[in-house]
Amino acid sequence: MKRLALSLLAIAMAVCAVAQPARAQVTAYAAGQGAVNSVEVGVEVRASVRSRCGFATGGAPAGSIDQADFDQSGFSKDFAIQLNCSGASRIAVSSANGGMATQTAGANGYGTKAPYQVALKVVADNGTSATATCDAATLSAGGSCGFAGTAGSATGLRLAGASTKANGSYLRVSAPGYAGSAPLVAGRYADTLSITISVSP
Template identity: 40%
Template sequence: MRKTRFASVAMAAALAAVASSAGAACGQYVTCYENDTLTLRIPVTASVGGRCQFATGGAPSGSYTIPGYIDTTTWSNDFQFTIDCNTPARVGVVSANGGLKTGAAITDAGYLGIAPYDVALFLDGNTADVSGACAASSLSAAAGTDCGFRGPASTTRGLFMPGPSQGQTGSKLTVSAPAYATTQAGATTTLVSGSYTDTLTITIAAAP
C-alpha cells in the first residue's frame, strides 16, 4: 500500500514537471526543433479576360462633305480613333453601298449612279502598327470577296493587330478617290447628276 502511494506521488510529480516545462528550455520532457515553422504551399491560379474596345471619347465618328464634284476633283479625308485593348484585336469596316451612291434614277445607257472610292485602315498598337487598304466595293455586305478587313469584326474577321493598344492616338480610317475616270471596264460612262453618299461602320473585337 505504501509503495503504491509513493509511486503515484512520483508519477504525479513527473506529470507536473512535464506541464510546467512547456515553455522551458529543451530537456527531458520538452522536445525542441531547430526550425519550428511550417511551410504550407497552396497554389492559386487566376486569369484575365481579353478586353477590346474603342477608348472613351475615342470612337470613330464624324462626316465628310467632298468639296467640288467627284467626277473632276481628287479628294481625301481621315477619321481618327483610339483603341483600348489589353489583347490582340481585329477591326472591321462595312460599307452600306459599296461606293458613293445616288438616289437618282438611272434611265439612260452609259450612265452610272455609283462612284468607287478607296478605304485605308491604320491601327496604332503599343509595339506594332498594321495597315490595309480596300476598295469600298469589297466592303459591302454583298461583296463576293473580303479584301482583308470587311466587318463586322470578330475573332477571325477584320484587320489583325497582333498586340495590345492603350492610349495610342495614331489609328485612323482614310477615305479617298481620284477624279472619277469616265472609262470603266472598257466602256465610256458618266456619273448621273445628283448627290452621292455612303456610310461606313467600324467595329472592333478582341482576338485572343
C-alpha cells in the same frame, strides 16, 4: 452638282473578364503527429483576366465628309481611331452601298455609283502596326476585302499587340477624280461605313 456624304458608325464588341474561384488548403495534425493544438493553413488564390477590346472613350472613328463636285476634284479624309485593347485585336469595316451611290435615277449612259477606297492603319503601344487598303465595292455584303464584314476572332485586320493610346491609328476614305466610262448623273452621293472591333486570339 455632284455632292458626296459619307458617314461612319463604330461598334465595339464584347469586353469580358473572368476569375477562377479561390482555393484553400488546410492541413490538421492529430495528437502526436505535429505541434500540439496547431493547424497549418495554406491559401492559394488564382485568377485570370481575359483580353478586353473596344474603342477608347471618344476614340471611335466618327464624322462625315461632304464634298462638292467630287467627280472632278476627288476627295481624301482621315478619321482618327483610338483603341482600348489589352491584347491582340481585329478591326473590320462594312459598306452599305459598296461605293458612293445616288438615289437620283440614272439617264441612259449615265452612272449612279462612284468607287472609292478605304484604308486602315492601326498601331500598337509597342510601335508595331497593321495596314490594309480595299475598294469600297469589296466591303459590301459578301465582299472579298480582308477586313470586310463584322470583326471576330478570325475576321478583320489583325493587330498583334495591345493598343491603349492615341498613337496614330486611322481610317482613311479617298478617291481620285472620277474616271469611269459613263459620266455620273448629277445628284447627291452617299455611303455609310460601319466599323467593328473584337479581341483576337
